Amino acid sequence: MNPENWTQVRSFVLLGFPSSHLLQFLVFLGLMTTYTVTAIGNLLIIVLSWIDRRLHTQMYFFLRNLSFLELLLVTVVVPKMFVVILTRDHTISFVSCIIQSYLYFFLGTTDFFLLAVMSLDRYLAICRPLHCETLMRGHVCSQLVLASWLAGFLWVLCPTVLMASLPFCGPNGIDHFFCDSWPLLRLSCGDTHLLEMVTFMLSTSVSLGSLTLTSVSYACILATVLGAPTAVERRKALSTCTSHLTVVVIIYGSSIFLYVRMSEAQSKLLGKGASVLSCIITPLLNPFIFTLRNDKAQQALRDALGWLRLTAVMKLRVTSQRK
Template sequence: MSPENWTRVTEFVLLGFPRSHILQSLSFLGLMVTYVITATGNLLIIGLSWTDRRMHTQMYFFLRNLSFLELLLVSVVVPKMLVIMLTGDHTISFASCILQSYLYFLLGTTDFFLLVVMSLDRYLAICRPLHYETLMSGPVCSRLVLASWLAGFLWVLCPTILMANLPFCGPNGIDHFFCDSWPLLRLSCGDTRLLELVAFVLSTSVLLGSLALTSVSYACILATVSRAPTAAERKKAFSTCASHLTVVIIVYSCSISVYIRTSDAQSTLLNKGASVLSCIITPLLSPFIFSLRNEKVKQALRDALKWHRTMASRGYEGHT
């Protein structure tokens, strides 16, 4: 079809949802509970690390930013899914679809950069403790977080502009539960080779580059920890980064699995599964991983609950 005969698609239809009403109802309930728990958990981490003076350190500053990022990530995808399952309207406008895709990859890319910064923070704290406060001062931490966001913004800007300028002339059904880039590319009736090349180079470089830097940091940490004179010191040193390492393993496992290409049907199913893990399950698990393995977070939560009970009892006594 010649370009002048193209009819531009103005909306897409998200098809990656159960067709059974019972499954949709169960999915809606499960997703709603998951979203509430995820939002509550991440907001709790942000609130505790912000208000408790014991957590006003570099590590918890980065953790607060990670929780904020994951709260945004799950909010980019899940509310639209809930609206679709509640109303039965699977359509999404072209502009909203491109915006959702851009925000998803912006936040995902920023996540990679922030995980690198957090691994660098743990490396300096454990391997160079005498210089840690100088090298990782408050202004430096703020600049590193800002650089992570700026890098994520710029990294996905070019592919998004190319995607937005592709011609879409039908069909408009996306076999996914949100506007992922690969299903969108398959719907274009134009030449997508340049975009595919740019997207492959940028996504591979950020994935493998950040993984390499994070791996080097943890290799140095493990080497340093292994030389600690006692088992207690080794356990204490490694416990400060065990939660972060757990999240790193989950995030990179999900991302790498997207690049495993088999048949189209298996690849689509794999992409959906990896997307569920990265934008729904990981933000859900992160607050539990950090809180259950971190004594300061648990103590701050106990103190907050104790303060709340004290204020409630005083208010009750005042009314009586």
């Protein structure tokens, strides 16, 4: 098409929703339940690890940042889905679509870096405990987290700028429930080879790089754990590592799958499923897998609930005495 005849698309239509009213209601109900539980669970981790001194450790500092990251990630995608289902307006403006796409991949990339940092922290705590306190001091942990966020912010900036500069002259239907990059690229009427190459190189380097560091760290951890003198020590170390590895497998597995393209029909359906797994299910499982099954976190939660119960009882007594 002649560039002079291009008409820039100003909005897109999200097509990845069921057409049946019953299915839409069920999807909305499931999303509302999932989002509520995700928000409460991750906020609970953030608050507990902030106020309880027993949780003022490097591991819970990283977990607090991971919970905040997961909460932002699910908030980038799910509220727009609520709006689409409730209003039946599937349109999203061009600017909003680009912003949503950028935030999604920015947070997802930061997730990779943060998981790699957490695996390094677990390696030092289990394999090099004497060096851990020296190397992973408070300011070092803060710098590692800040570096993870900054790297995620910059890593996807170039592909997003290139995507925003592409011509979109129609059609404007995105076969997804949010503004994913691959469906957007298919809608462009310009040359996308450069962007596809840059996106592939950046996504491959960050995913494989962080996965390699994580895998090496946990391989060393596993070797150390298996050599522990007592079964109690092995069980304690494996309990923490199993939690981390579960989330690592879910996040990396779903992300790698999205870049292994199958047939067109299969990739659309399964790609949506992998996206649901990475941006909705993983933030939901994070509080239960990482923290709320931990003894210290459970005790902190019980103490917090006991304090809230005691406060409520005291307020009721004061109110009844005034009456």
